[in-house]
Amino acid sequence: MDTITIQAVAEMAPERAAAAYPAACAVFWETAPQAAELTGQDRELFLRKYFGYYWDNAPDLFLCASEAGSIHEMLGYICGVSDTRAHHELYQLAEHIPLFDDLYSDYPAHLHINLTSRARGQGLGARLIHDLEDRLARHQVPGLHLVTSTGKRNVSFYRGLGFTCEVSRSTEPQTQESSHDCPLFMAKRLT
Numbered sequence: 001m002d003t004i005t006i007q008a009v010a011e012m013a014p015e016r017a018a019a020a021y022p023a024a025c026a027v028f029w030e031t032a033p034q035a036a037e038l039t040g041q042d043r044e045l046f047l048r049k050y051f052g053y054y055w056d057n058a059p060d061l062f063l064c065a066s067e068a069g070s071i072h073e074m075l076g077y078i079c080g081v082s083d084t085r086a087h088h089e090l091y092q093l094a095e096h097i098p099l100f101d102d103l104y105s106d107y108p109a110h111l112h113i114n115l116t117s118r119a120r121g122q123g124l125g126a127r128l129i130h131d132l133e134d135r136l137a138r139h140q141v142p143g144l145h146l147v148t149s150t151g152k153r154n155v156s157f158y159r160g161l162g163f164t165c166e167v168s169r170s171t172e173p174q175t176q177e178s179s180h181d182c183p184l185f186m187a188k189r190l191t
């Protein structure tokens with residue numbers, strides 16, 4: 001883990017980007033066990049919603065972390081957009097996007113991050129988030145958010161990185177069982 005390269009897809013030569021895609025995709029599926037049962041169009045839509053849309057539409061903010069020298073040794077990635085409100089397809093694709101729409105004027109950018117299991121717990125997630133924040137701040141983006149779920153282990157990771165504005169909402173009526181799994185908006189100011 002000493003020699004890690006972090007590079008945006010937009011900065012990669014075409015052959016490197018072509019090799020990075022399946023490697024990053026493999027990390028995505030590894031970190032989405034809930035999608036293991038999906039097939040056909042449902043599987044394609046799930047990939048588009050959390051991964052493919054960003055690869056195609058925001059390659060400048062799709063950052064891949066790999067062992068230096070080998071893009072095939074993908075350790076993880078972070079992706080996002082600088083202004084959620086400009087990405088109408090995401091409002092159709094992802095039910096959590098319209099849910100927090102009133103908060104995007106303060107925190108327009110959002111992210112998704114995933115590391116392969118052997119790369120976790122060593123600070124790489126924080127490095128990727130800081131790299132993304134630097135790129136957004138250079139374009140005077142005022143705030144960044146993500147949506148996770150209440151009760152997930154990663155909540156403390158985001159809090160530690162300053163995502164201290166937290167709002168949880170649900171589109172479904174809450175029951176005793178579901179109250180631990182509410183969409184949770186977490187955000188921080190960048191400027």
Ligand SMILES: CC(C)(COP(=O)(O)OP(=O)(O)OC[C@H]1O[C@@H](n2cnc3c(N)ncnc32)[C@H](O)[C@@H]1OP(=O)(O)O)[C@@H](O)C(=O)NCCC(=O)NCCS
Nearest residue numbers: 031113114115120121122123124125126148153154156157
């Ligand atoms: C969440 C994640 C990006 C953090 O990156 P990281 O480099 O492992 O984090 P750091 O080493 O900086 O910090 C460790 C913290 O990350 C979180 N973390 C570590 N492993 C995790 C895992 N398997 N799942 C969720 N969170 C994890 C914890 O908050 C941990 O602190 P803890 O040990 O006190 O619980 C990374 O662990 C990961 O990709 N996890 C699986 C997928 C995921 O949860 N993605 C985010 C979806 S919103």
